[in-house]
Amino acid sequence: xxxxxxxxxxxxxxxxxxxxxxxxxxxxxxxxxxxxxxxxxxxxxxxxxxxxxxxxxxxxxxxxxxxxxxxxxxxxxxxxxxxxxxxxxxxxxxxxxxxxxxxxxxxxxxxxxxxxxxxxxxxxxxxxxxxxxxxxxxxxxxxxxxxxxxxxxxxxxxxxxxxxxxxxxxxxxxxxxxxxxxxxxxxxxxxxxxxxxxxxxxxxxxxxxxxxxxxxxxxxxxxxxxxxxxxxxxxxxxxxxxxxxxxxxxxxxxxxxxxxxxxxxxxxxxxxxxxxxxxxxxxxxxxxxxxxxxxxxxxxxxxxxxxxxxxxxxxxxxxxxxxxxxxxxxxxxxxxxxxxxxxxxxxxxxxxxxxxxxxxxxxxxxxxxxxxxxxxxxxxxxxxxxxxxxxxxxxxxxxxxxxxxxxxxxxxxxxxxxxxxxxxxxxxxxxxxxxxxxxxxxxxxxxxxxxxxxxxxxxxxxxxxx
Numbered sequence: 001x002x003x004x005x006x007x008x009x010x011x012x013x014x015x016x017x018x019x020x021x022x023x024x025x026x027x028x029x030x031x032x033x034x035x036x037x038x039x040x041x042x043x044x045x046x047x048x049x050x051x052x053x054x055x056x057x058x059x060x061x062x063x064x065x066x067x068x069x070x071x072x073x074x075x076x077x078x079x080x081x082x083x084x085x086x087x088x089x090x091x092x093x094x095x096x097x098x099x100x101x102x103x104x105x106x107x108x109x110x111x112x113x114x115x116x117x118x119x120x121x122x123x124x125x126x127x128x129x130x131x132x133x134x135x136x137x138x139x140x141x142x143x144x145x146x147x148x149x150x151x152x153x154x155x156x157x158x159x160x161x162x163x164x165x166x167x168x169x170x171x172x173x174x175x176x177x178x179x180x181x182x183x184x185x186x187x188x189x190x191x192x193x194x195x196x197x198x199x200x201x202x203x204x205x206x207x208x209x210x211x212x213x214x215x216x217x218x219x220x221x222x223x224x225x226x227x228x229x230x231x232x233x234x235x236x237x238x239x240x241x242x243x244x245x246x247x248x249x250x251x252x253x254x255x256x257x258x259x260x261x262x263x264x265x266x267x268x269x270x271x272x273x274x275x276x277x278x279x280x281x282x283x284x285x286x287x288x289x290x291x292x293x294x295x296x297x298x299x300x301x302x303x304x305x306x307x308x309x310x311x312x313x314x315x316x317x318x319x320x321x322x323x324x325x326x327x328x329x330x331x332x333x334x335x336x337x338x339x340x341x342x343x344x345x346x347x348x349x350x351x352x353x354x355x356x357x358x359x360x361x362x363x364x365x366x367x368x369x370x371x372x373x374x375x376x377x378x379x380x381x382x383x384x385x386x387x388x389x390x391x392x393x394x395x396x397x398x399x400x401x402x403x404x405x406x407x408x409x410x411x412x413x414x415x416x417x418x419x420x421x422x423x424x425x426x427x428x429x430x431x432x433x434x435x436x437x438x439x440x441x442x443x444x445x446x447x448x449x450x451x452x453x454x455x456x457x458x459x460x461x462x463x464x465x466x
Contacts, residue, residue, distance in 0.1 A: 038398070042069055045101050045104060045125060050116045056086075058387075060386070071097070071110065075100075076216045111135065115138040120144045122148070123144060126138050126156075130159040135161050135393075136162070136164070137164045137166060137393050141416035141419055142416040143413060144224075149413035149420075151464075153410050155466040158466060163405075164392070164406075165411065167415065171406045172389075174379075179264050183266065187351075187356060188354030190352045193265050194261070194329070194351070196346060198332045198346065205302040209230065223460040225244045240311070241311045242311070246311065247423055250329070255419055267327075271434065274317070274422060281333075283304050319421070319422075340360070345360075346361075389407070423450075424451075428447050
């Protein structure tokens with residue numbers, strides 16, 4: 001009889017008739033492999049802030065899509081009690097817990113994993129999952145750097161599993177409608193897209209190095225990143241603002257808007273030139289580090305106090321494609337005005353020969369020429385669409401077709417690379433020219449050093465041959 005793991009790797013979890021006919025199993029053996037109701041067992045790896053969102057969304061489709069949240073995994077065992085409670089409150093059965101993701105991949109009963117770890121873990125966790133025959137839903141950005149994204153694409157193809165990147169807008173009905181409107185010529189020939197990330201962020205403060213708290217498996221949490229002493233302000237959530245673990249807000253909130261921009265522009269390619277500039281502005285050099293308020297769960301903010309943050313909070317990015325099409329992206333991490341008709345803070349604006357179109361959240365408006373009022377717009381969505389992207393992932397697993405995924409790994413990587421390219425330009429301090437076919441910079445060895453890590457910390461090495 002075909003082994004359970006081999007069967008799951010095919011991605012065929014459709015109706016009993018299709019599955020039986022496809023691999024030659026009897027009805028009895030089919031039920032013993034999958035279960036009479038085609039249940040999909042899922043493990044969630046990373047259960048902190050965004051992980052809680054995943055718990056809610058996977059739980060919301062447990063009945064409609066027959067998904068069981070079998071395991072919660074996190075390197076910080078202190079989270080287990082609260083997240084087990086949350087899972088039950090959301091209507092799921094109490095899952096098991098595990099702090100080592102490698103044991104999750106060894107579990108033959110798990111069909112798919114949802115990866116909500118820090119950016120520096122996305123690639124290696126995805127590759128390990130692919131090697132274990134698991135389908136993968138991985139949060140944005142797909143990868144921590146450009147080379148890792150390439151390895152993720154290779155792993156998905158080699159092990160014939162489906163990998164969905166968590167760019168949720170790809171499954172939002174109104175955003176999909178807006179993109180279709182653009183592609184159908186609604187604002188004429190589109191020559192530029194602009195992505196916006198206006199999120200005022202206070203200082204996350206500073207602290208001295210210390211010993212990691214009991215319950216946190218710090219070596220595993222650090223994973224592929226170079227060793228550094230534990231520091232509270234460089235750990236949970238704050239890892240976004242340090243280059244060895246995160247990609248700043250351009251690589252945090254930015255991938256959503258960069259993806260929509262590239263999608264609307266119909267650019268299935270890398271830009272040929274990139275320029276990004278900015279800095280860390282509006283925060284003091286010293287301060288009392290007295291918490292002003294709590295943000296992002298239990299992560300403290302400290303007004304305009306000093307910070308050890310490395311990534312910019314203000315960043316302007318400009319991309320040019322081979323045919324001259326432009327893409328702009330801007331991060332404003334301090335106080336700012338909004339842009340657009342009724343104020344877009346996090347969203348997109350597309351510019352065409354006949355007008356422009358704004359996308360803000362799950363609404364859109366199109367304007368003709370110099371007219372001040374929209375001539376076309378979205379309607380208010382009915383029903384709950386928060387879990388649409390998660391549903392799409394499960395439905396694609398059942399069909400076994402990667403083309404059914406709304407953000408298959410290659411799509412997610414190309415969009416994530418836009419953030420990486422901008423950060424590389426920012427870090428070298430100048431415009432860079434990129435050879436997309438070979439994924440190298442043109443005559444720029446300094447910029448090339450940022451395509452991947454100088455060294456991966458053993459045993460957490462992203463392999464050359466996946």
